[in-house]
Amino acid sequence: MNLLDTARVYTGQTKILVAVDCIVFGFDGQQLKLLLFKRKVEPLKGQWSLIGAFIKEDMSLDDSAKQILLESTGLSNVFLEELKTYGAVERDPGERVISIAYYSLTRLNELDLDSVEEYDAHWFGLDEIPELILDHGEMVQLAIKRLREKVRRQPIGFNLLGERFTLPQMQILYESILQKELDPRNFRKKMLSFDILTKTREKDKSASKKGAFYYVFNKEKFDEFVANGYNFEI
């Protein structure tokens, strides 16, 4: 008897609708933002919601999440990680749906900020998040909490910044995520001590007259750092 015969045992079991919902974080240079979508259809039309979709027969959870993100933001290759699975029986008033929540960190530019509006979507600051359908509000709160814990231990903040960035920009990002001010001397010292940033010769002069040097993320150093069992802590 081979493995394929196991199918027999599964007959008679209940099948359930399974969905993926994505909490999409972005950073506009000033604060951390969350991408939400307005439902275009009844029921709950006009209410704010995370982006999500049902799982198709032939697609893994991770791939479904990736595809949702690609379709809703045009971005691929972004940081994407499972958050938690929500499975209360009555969580969806229509019919039972089990939802696997993912959160993602994306690089956001001015274009994105406006273009999403065409899809009835909007980037919200964390202090202006509207009421969300179902248990999406709960998902968002957990994602924020998880992000804060994670960003202190692993250098994932980079995913929210562009190809190059200045240390003051990065500090603003961290302050925005952690919701507290950081000392610039200590922040720079710490961040540079990991030795995963490379200084360039160019400066960003948009934020000051003196200008701040651009740095780029050094993937080789970073991988080495991870391989050695990293110890990142802000």
Add this chain to the structure above:
Amino acid sequence: MNLLDTARVYTGQTKILVAVDCIVFGFDGQQLKLLLFKRKVEPLKGQWSLIGAFIKEDMSLDDSAKQILLESTGLSNVFLEELKTYGAVERDPGERVISIAYYSLTRLNELDLDSVEEYDAHWFGLDEIPELILDHGEMVQLAIKRLREKVRRQPIGFNLLGERFTLPQMQILYESILQKELDPRNFRKKMLSFDILTKTREKDKSASKKGAFYYVFNKEKFDEFVANGYNFEI
């Protein structure tokens, strides 16, 4: 129709089998153990596996996990937490099954050690885990990793000990989880500093002539500690 449009209607969406699998940890006083079950039925008869079950229509994921644990160990009110959801398309060769893995920490006594054998189950030391079916081995490895991280930051180790315990017992538990020796002075100092243990007047004399004082877990202090945004680190 692309993914973004699918939310509109639940009819016509694919329903999928959903299961819960439990990684059950126990501590026998010497080492951390894992509870595994031998499949009694074809196919895969005789192979080791985690305990699991399909989700029923009217039961939440958490409740399903609790029930599985109750049925397989007789224990309720144990530490139980979601680990990760496994959703690769081909992970189960029989038919597609999405599985939510939970891990639990249980109090284990000599009785349990033997009685589980009746159900074709066995407690394995972490260094003697046999090959497991499907992706269960992966689940176990992740659970061990998560437990190690978690036990350093949150005092969840208590769940593996009985009502009362001595500090040497507790140290052995932590050493067993973290797989490294700890200094007794530093360990006691640290553990007592959290102020969530209450010393009793009784001693455990089973392990030494001098005897070691029993301590009990102080839930009030612990809750207070948690409420203040705890900061537990071993």
Add this chain to the structure above:
DNA sequence: GCAAAAGTGTTATCGCTACACCCATGT
């Protein structure tokens, strides 16, 4: 020349680590 942000060093404190001896008791 001045406003505005970038960039830099030192000191004090705290927590962790490492380490060795005496205590209580059953045999």
Add this chain to the structure above:
DNA sequence: ACATGGGTGTAGCGATAACACTTTTGC
């Protein structure tokens, strides 16, 4: 009396946190 595990204190080190001034340059 001795063997066995229980229980304790301290000093050194490294990491974090706190803190203020100089530099650059566009206006």
